[in-house]
Amino acid sequence: MQVIKTIFKWIGRTILLVISVIVLGYTYIYISTEKRLNKKYRFSETRLAIPSDSQSIEKGKHLYQIRSCGDCHGTSLQGGIFMNDPLLLQISAPNLTKGKGGLSPEYSSRDWIRVLRHGVDKNGKSLWMMPAHESNTLNKDDLANLIAYCQSVPPRNNQLRKLKSIGPIGRVLMKIDRVAVLPAEHINHALPISANPPATVYETGKYLASTCQSCHMHDMKGGSALAPEFPPVPDISAKGAAGRWTEAEFIKTIRSGKTPEGKILRKEYMPWQNMQSFTNEELAAIYTFSKSIH
Ligand code: HEC
Ligand code: HEC
Structure with a gap:
């Protein structure tokens, strides 16, 4: 009897210890992520004249497409649910x-410039x-044209649910920096905007x-999977394999979703279909850049 009692006592203690460690660990993760979520950023605002001529707006539309804004905000800027997983992120x-x-x-x-240059809301906290x-x-012209285009798009009625919460797995991934939740953490806020196009x-x-x-x-060298x-x-x-391709083969891969080796690129993981707005010259430039990295 005494032995069984002792065993039960020890099992009980072990369970209690494990629970305490989990609770303490999660409390620590919660507090440190809360601190990052609520951090306020300060910087001097960029001033920019936003054009309204049709040529600038057309350039801005191209930027909206190749900068993949539409992947999340939709092709008519109507918005959408980006993620809805209570354990991860909503x-x-x-x-x-x-x-x-x-x-x-x-x-x-001013609000557009603040968001696109610094990734923060009105209160100076990082967006998610x-x-x-x-x-x-x-650069200056591109940012101004992009904003000009966005402001020129006609109003769309789309009353989305305003989701904004982070779950326990999301916090753990944020803590170990596996997911870049807060863009403002990855910006040098003191760096002035470039006036020169490349x-x-x-x-x-x-x-x-x-x-x-x-x-x-x-470094364009990829790495481990982005999600499980x-x-x-x-x-x-x-x-990489792409380093052995010609410029034409590189462009054809992005256009067709199929590599010269015959590998099919799955659009759920490599969004090549959304990259069709890139001109051949732009893709060739990306090729030149990636191929220069050894
Ligand atoms: C990966 C998805 C994604 C992409 C790509 C993206 N956005 Fe966003 N954007 C978001 C999310 C999510 C929010 C809301 C963040 C929040 O509420 O904390 C947001 C917020 C914004 C806001 C702030 C709106 C407000 O209420 O203040 C603007 C403006 C904006 N995005 C413009 C753009 C533009 C322009 C581009 C392309 C250069 C772009 N976004 C690309 C996901 C994205
Ligand atoms: C959302 C993440 C994501 C983005 C953004 C992305 N890629 Fe990819 N890319 C992938 C993944 C994942 C694969 C592998 C796809 C597969 O195995 O089906 C891939 C595959 C490729 C391949 C094939 C390489 C090979 O050896 O088979 C090329 C080329 C490529 N991407 C170029 C680009 C270029 C150029 C851009 C930017 C214009 C880009 N990718 C943007 C995730 C991405």
């Missing part, structure tokens, strides 16, 4: 028009999952490749 990508459910009538160019660390690299083919490629780098990484059920991200630098 967040909607807002309706960016001034229709019902969209931006407030007072939403100004909005890739402002990519739009932050846009001067060479290589520079153009580097500039445009920011859309690829969120998955293929900064995803394939690993291939190396598209000179060292």
Whole structure:
């Protein structure tokens, strides 16, 4: 009897210990992620004149497409639910028009500039999952044209549910930096906007490749899968299979979703269909940039 009692006592203690460790660990993760979610960023605002001529708006439309804004905000800027997983993350990508459910009538160019350059809301807190660390690299003309286009899109009524919460798995992934939830953490807020468009083919490629780098990484060498059920991200630098392709083969791969080796790129993991707005020159520039990396 005594032995059984002792065993039960020890099992009880072990369970209690495990639970305490989990509770303490999660409390620590909760507090430290809460601190990051609520951090306020300070910076000096960028001033920019937004054009209204049709040529600038047309250029802005092209940028909206190749910078993949539409993947999350929709092709008519109507918005959409970006992720709805209570354990991970629940967040909607807002309706960016001034229709019902969209931006407030007072939403100004200053707000657009703040979001796209710094990735923060009115209170200076980082937005969630909005890739402002990519739009932050846009030069003056491109940023102004992009905003001009977005403001020119007619109002769309789309009253989305305003989702914004992060679950326990989301917090753990955020804590170990497996998911870049907060764009403002990845921006150098002191860096002024560039006034110069890229001067060479290589520079153009580097500039445009920011859309690829969120998955293929900064060095274009890819890496492990982005999510549990995803394939690993291939190396598209000179060292990978793509490094052996000609420029024409590289462009054809993005156009057709099929590599010269005959591998079919699955559009759920590699969004090649959404990349069709890139011109051949732009894809060739990205090729030049990736191929320069050894
Ligand atoms: C990966 C998905 C994704 C992409 C791509 C994306 N956004 Fe967003 N965007 C979001 C989400 C999610 C939010 C809301 C963030 C929040 O509420 O914290 C957001 C917020 C915004 C806001 C702020 C709206 C407000 O209420 O203040 C603007 C403006 C915006 N995005 C414009 C753009 C533009 C322009 C592009 C392309 C350069 C773009 N977004 C690309 C997901 C995305
Ligand atoms: C959302 C993440 C994501 C983005 C953004 C992305 N890729 Fe990919 N890419 C992948 C994944 C994942 C694969 C592997 C797909 C598969 O196995 O079906 C891939 C495969 C490729 C391949 C085939 C490589 C090979 O060796 O088979 C090329 C080329 C490529 N991507 C180029 C690009 C370029 C250029 C861009 C930017 C314009 C880009 N990708 C943006 C995730 C991405």
